[in-house]
Amino acid sequence: MTPIVQVADVVVAQSARPVLHGVTLDVRAGEVVAILGPNGSGKSTLVKAMVGLLPLSAGMVQLFGVPLPRFDEWNRVGYVPQRATAASGVPATVREVVASGRLSRRRLLRPLRNADRAAIQDALDVVGMADRATDGVAALSGGQQQRVLIARALASEPDLFVLDEPTAGVDLPSQEALVETLRPLVERGATIVLVAHEVGVMHSLIDHAVVIRDGHKVYDGEPPTAEQPASFHGHAHPDRPTVHVPLTGRWPW
Amino acid sequence: MVSMLSYDFMQRALVAAMLTGLAAPAVGTYLVQRRLALMGDGIGHIAVTGVGLGLLTGWAPPLTAVMVAVVGAVLIELIREKGNTGGDVALALLFYGGIAGGVLVVGLAGGSAATLNTYLFGSVTTVSPSDVWVVAGLAVTVVSVSVGLMPQLFAVCQDEEFAKVTGLNVRFYTLLTSVLAAVTVTVAMRTVGLLLVSALMVVPVATAQQVTRGFRVTLGLAMGLGMVACLAGVSMSFYVNVAPGATIVVLALGGFVATWPVGALLRRRLRRSSPTEVRAVHDLETVPVTHPHQHGDDCGHPAVLHVDHVDYVHDGHRHTAHDDHYDEH
Numbered sequence: 292m293t294p295i296v297q298v299a300d301v302v303v304a305q306s307a308r309p310v311l312h313g314v315t316l317d318v319r320a321g322e323v324v325a326i327l328g329p330n331g332s333g334k335s336t337l338v339k340a341m342v343g344l345l346p347l348s349a350g351m352v353q354l355f356g357v358p359l360p361r362f363d364e365w366n367r368v369g370y371v372p373q374r375a376t377a378a379s380g381v382p383a384t385v386r387e388v389v390a391s392g393r394l395s396r397r398r399l400l401r402p403l404r405n406a407d408r409a410a411i412q413d414a415l416d417v418v419g420m421a422d423r424a425t426d427g428v429a430a431l432s433g434g435q436q437q438r439v440l441i442a443r444a445l446a447s448e449p450d451l452f453v454l455d456e457p458t459a460g461v462d463l464p465s466q467e468a469l470v471e472t473l474r475p476l477v478e479r480g481a482t483i484v485l486v487a488h489e490v491g492v493m494h495s496l497i498d499h500a501v502v503i504r505d506g507h508k509v510y511d512g513e514p515p516t517a518e519q520p521a522s523f524h525g526h527a528h529p530d531r532p533t534v535h536v537p538l539t540g541r542w543p544w
Numbered sequence: 545m546v547s548m549l550s551y552d553f554m555q556r557a558l559v560a561a562m563l564t565g566l567a568a569p570a571v572g573t574y575l576v577q578r579r580l581a582l583m584g585d586g587i588g589h590i591a592v593t594g595v596g597l598g599l600l601t602g603w604a605p606p607l608t609a610v611m612v613a614v615v616g617a618v619l620i621e622l623i624r625e626k627g628n629t630g631g632d633v634a635l636a637l638l639f640y641g642g643i644a645g646g647v648l649v650v651g652l653a654g655g656s657a658a659t660l661n662t663y664l665f666g667s668v669t670t671v672s673p674s675d676v677w678v679v680a681g682l683a684v685t686v687v688s689v690s691v692g693l694m695p696q697l698f699a700v701c702q703d704e705e706f707a708k709v710t711g712l713n714v715r716f717y718t719l720l721t722s723v724l725a726a727v728t729v730t731v732a733m734r735t736v737g738l739l740l741v742s743a744l745m746v747v748p749v750a751t752a753q754q755v756t757r758g759f760r761v762t763l764g765l766a767m768g769l770g771m772v773a774c775l776a777g778v779s780m781s782f783y784v785n786v787a788p789g790a791t792i793v794v795l796a797l798g799g800f801v802a803t804w805p806v807g808a809l810l811r812r813r814l815r816r817s818s819p820t821e822v823r824a825v826h827d828l829e830t831v832p833v834t835h836p837h838q839h840g841d842d843c844g845h846p847a848v849l850h851v852d853h854v855d856y857v858h859d860g861h862r863h864t865a866h867d868d869h870y871d872e873h
Contacts, residue, residue, distance in 0.1 A: 344705055372705045380579045381577040382753055391695065391698060391707075394711075395710045427758070
């Protein structure tokens, strides 16, 4: 079966400096793939290249078996960009932001159909924001705004979700809420690619981990276990004994 | 009222003012949403060159102004899209080149300072019958595109990256917003003038935002406020000898000042669950594991976004979750 996402020898350069050096990666239907790595490793660059937001210097990306330049079934892709806030310069309600995720299934100058309304309502229900639908997004907490952005991606009823750092800047209860938001999608058979600094609370969801370091893929396989946090700062330390960091005080880096 | 409406020139002035008042905030809402509130001002500066070229060539100044404004708006958008550090200075060069070039060309064409003033600050009472038709045509186009393509324009102005991944042609819609802004500048040129047009695009939006939570309501309310300010400004200038353009803008600003306390009150009510005073110390001492509860959305302790994580304000200091305990930040 064709992988949902095929990334082949992808090189991405930003102002002439390569940020990704020939990364190859397959995501199969129904898989939950975590792309891990330290800040600046190129993990966000990889997912942005995957959804066509950054031009490739070399290599190829295929979504659902179609090369990116020819791909046009964008309603099958639900993208959650990394954002500190879902708000912009003008107030917008939760429902308005979520409804903007439905555009890939709407035609120009046509009002919302019943199917559109139902999908928007369903997306709000899945993330547990239905009771806040008419509130302004600026009034919500960081974790709630993150859930609004996930609902926006859900509104087009996609087969593939791409989430860029959904847990960054979100407190632990909201991270747990996020896992509970994603779990029904996984059970429905959705394919998920998510970028994270560490596996953390998402451990139980993840089937497959890819670790990016300095623009290279350094690990591709089973997600790291809690005892061996291979991904915690982006790479494994195979030849060294495990150091137990004291649980009080701060981490040594 | 009856005496004012018995003059043909006042009827035309009121029609032109009403249409301008509706069109300018409609486009302005998208500019404010993209945090480009000053873009209208830049386009207004560039359009001065268009006016000059019209006077020099004998073409109708509104026609040349709209052409030059559209070219300028597209240039602004392309410079902004490249997003490099020199872009800011490039825009400044474009704006001041536009206004200085315009004044120069008007001079070459033999235009007086008074002629130039009618374009810089508006001259709504000299609107001719054919002007009304041009203003009406352009304003109706701007309003129907702004309202008709609201879902697409909203998505693009809210989050360009997301809009791209949803399959929208982001470049087309951002250029469309710029062209709409350029056309609006020309529409508003006769009413408030090129130097004040940006105020009419932005101030009603800022006022509407004080009391709204949604985008559609903000857009509608801003259009209503813009229309009221324009009609009131033109009427006032009939009875009191003041420049209509400046009166319109001062009235619009007055509306903002009047609604600001309401907005401040609403914002305070929202913020009641958030902190006002936080002791920002990074002493990183550790709170005992026996902290009675886990902080979260509904623990009652105000949440603060702190660099890359969320802190909870607790007895005047901030808690940050760290494994099984809280650090003090």
